Amino acid sequence: MGTVILLALTGLGLAALYFLVASGLSLVFGLADVLNFAHGLFLGVGAYGTWWAAGNLPGAGSDGFGFVFAVAFGVAAGTLVAILVELVLIRPLYSRTIEQVLVTVGLSLAGVALLQATWGADARPFPRPDWTRQVTGILGAQVPNGGLLLIIAAVLVLGAILAFLRWTRYGLVIRAGVENREMVTALGIDVRKAFTLVFAIGGAAAALAGALGGVYFGTVSPGQGGSLLIFAFIVVVIGGMGSVVGSAYAAVVVGLVQQFVNYYGTSGLGDICVVGLLAVVLLLRPQGIAGKVATA
Amino acid sequence: MTVIDAPPAQVPDELTPQRGRWHRVRPFLPLVALVVLAILPYSTMSLPGIFEGPVNSPGTLQLLAICLIFGGLAAGYDLLFGRTGMLSFGHALYFAAGVYGTDILITRAGLPLWQAALLTITGGTILAALLGAVALRTVGIAFAMVTLAFAQVGAILVARDFGGLTGGEEGLPLDVSGLPAGLVGVTNTVNLYWLALAYLTLVVFVVHRVSGSPTGRVLAGLRDDERRIGVLGLDPYRYKLVAFTLAGGLASAGGVVYVLIVGGASPHITSSELTLSLLVMVVLGGPGTRWGPVLGGVLYMYLDHRLTAFGTSDAVDSLPAVLSHPLSQPLFVLGTVFILAVYFFPGGLTSLAPRIAHLTRSLRPRPPR
Numbered sequence: 250m251g252t253v254i255l256l257a258l259t260g261l262g263l264a265a266l267y268f269l270v271a272s273g274l275s276l277v278f279g280l281a282d283v284l285n286f287a288h289g290l291f292l293g294v295g296a297y298g299t300w301w302a303a304g305n306l307p308g309a310g311s312d313g314f315g316f317v318f319a320v321a322f323g324v325a326a327g328t329l330v331a332i333l334v335e336l337v338l339i340r341p342l343y344s345r346t347i348e349q350v351l352v353t354v355g356l357s358l359a360g361v362a363l364l365q366a367t368w369g370a371d372a373r374p375f376p377r378p379d380w381t382r383q384v385t386g387i388l389g390a391q392v393p394n395g396g397l398l399l400i401i402a403a404v405l406v407l408g409a410i411l412a413f414l415r416w417t418r419y420g421l422v423i424r425a426g427v428e429n430r431e432m433v434t435a436l437g438i439d440v441r442k443a444f445t446l447v448f449a450i451g452g453a454a455a456a457l458a459g460a461l462g463g464v465y466f467g468t469v470s471p472g473q474g475g476s477l478l479i480f481a482f483i484v485v486v487i488g489g490m491g492s493v494v495g496s497a498y499a500a501v502v503v504g505l506v507q508q509f510v511n512y513y514g515t516s517g518l519g520d521i522c523v524v525g526l527l528a529v530v531l532l533l534r535p536q537g538i539a540g541k542v543a544t545a
Numbered sequence: 546m547t548v549i550d551a552p553p554a555q556v557p558d559e560l561t562p563q564r565g566r567w568h569r570v571r572p573f574l575p576l577v578a579l580v581v582l583a584i585l586p587y588s589t590m591s592l593p594g595i596f597e598g599p600v601n602s603p604g605t606l607q608l609l610a611i612c613l614i615f616g617g618l619a620a621g622y623d624l625l626f627g628r629t630g631m632l633s634f635g636h637a638l639y640f641a642a643g644v645y646g647t648d649i650l651i652t653r654a655g656l657p658l659w660q661a662a663l664l665t666i667t668g669g670t671i672l673a674a675l676l677g678a679v680a681l682r683t684v685g686i687a688f689a690m691v692t693l694a695f696a697q698v699g700a701i702l703v704a705r706d707f708g709g710l711t712g713g714e715e716g717l718p719l720d721v722s723g724l725p726a727g728l729v730g731v732t733n734t735v736n737l738y739w740l741a742l743a744y745l746t747l748v749v750f751v752v753h754r755v756s757g758s759p760t761g762r763v764l765a766g767l768r769d770d771e772r773r774i775g776v777l778g779l780d781p782y783r784y785k786l787v788a789f790t791l792a793g794g795l796a797s798a799g800g801v802v803y804v805l806i807v808g809g810a811s812p813h814i815t816s817s818e819l820t821l822s823l824l825v826m827v828v829l830g831g832p833g834t835r836w837g838p839v840l841g842g843v844l845y846m847y848l849d850h851r852l853t854a855f856g857t858s859d860a861v862d863s864l865p866a867v868l869s870h871p872l873s874q875p876l877f878v879l880g881t882v883f884i885l886a887v888y889f890f891p892g893g894l895t896s897l898a899p900r901i902a903h904l905t906r907s908l909r910p911r912p913p914r
Contacts, residue, residue: 352887517704528691
């Protein structure tokens, strides 16, 4: 029983990480039709921003309030980069989907290389509060606190995004834009402002994933974003593009499948099962669990 | 589906090259280039700054061979991206299938080279047909993601080393004892170079023939307007599957030659980064053109190798750290160039020639009236 609960909770931790990356991807894709390969870069900026702040910024540290401050700095850095990317690189190519993908591909190559040039290719130990290294006993399972922190953060982010989409004017514009962008434009609303906003939200969530993922894994390296990004893509497709709730469901399914199969089957089999799941979902329900039909 | 500035059917008058002295020679230029490349290993010319050592030194020849292979791979990938408008993010899988297939069949199963090569290319083609049959049920961005996910399975299979076949993170060195003597050893690098050249010629020939055939016109039609092809009574799915399978087969053939040149397989060739660099090569060179992807591939691999040396050179080291660190990363330079190319040269390298010709013509002083 203990093993099952441990696997379920660590699987949910993984799911939380996927959700934080995928929610932004899904919104950006749903609204602006941009398949954002540079999303892994935002994650890397968040992780390295937190790491740098904890070591160099006065008032920030690896413990207590200083750590919160460091994470806030990392998230702010990630958000800023996301906004800059949207304004400078994506906006001029508005409605030219393939070119936007190409630019984000180039950005992901160059950005990761830049991180590597600045801080080296090797993984760096991540500053984390002592209590995240310990475990909590839940129903007989010893669950690492880093994973629990991720789950709590993901639930809070999910709640915040849903509340924002549900009860604010900009949330309304974004929801309407995902549904039918031409109509929103025809009503005289500047959808591009919503694009920037969605990029900022996605960048912030990804940067938070980078910072908390650093806590979870204990290290930070330039390539971390890239490997997470592929599973985040899978989560987005399974969940349905443009649907935050769909991403949350899909993230939970993917995280749990991966964790359980990797434990009870051979290591690595879980990852393959996830891709199999993707193929099945696409063949039976191409629009994902809760999304609009994914077409070009 | 939208694709970067598809080459227009009719070239505007002011852009058509004027009939100069060379217009009779133009059709034979590829042949001349092929002959020059074929006799290049006999030259002992030394090009300081471009290559380390003379042209016929094994190191230079190996670099050239790898460049030629990637030129061919990019041309094969262009069959999907530039000519049919399919954005596949999983092309590395079929290349890796060629590399690892040959390596495993020779090293682990002890087959002779020709059998291993034949089996691998057949297997790679069948793999492409099967996976393409599933992936092509989706279109556009979803297709890109599905191919990416399939390629990721390949990367995981190789990295986790199921059954101890692939050697995992360490890679799998090629067992050369059973190979023909002419393909083994540093002194025989020149034969591998010719093999790479033959591969490139084959790919260019096949892609050229396919794109000139009726099937090729349907593919171009699919790129421009898939619905219209459907209305004409042709099945887009079948044609796309043919292109996908053919490109997969060509990529696995490239893998067979690559494993001979490099002398082993390493897991980084299975990564999605390889597909991304193929995409970069095609876009830099000029998608949908005959020589653009080849040029792009050759140039990209060359720069990727040479920029590493350039990054550690004295000229770069003497720069302040803010500049020298990013410049020592080939991918940073290439990624930046790529982004600039998407903005400012949408047709890639091959679009530069007519642009420059246009520029010089408008700058040339008008004859006095």
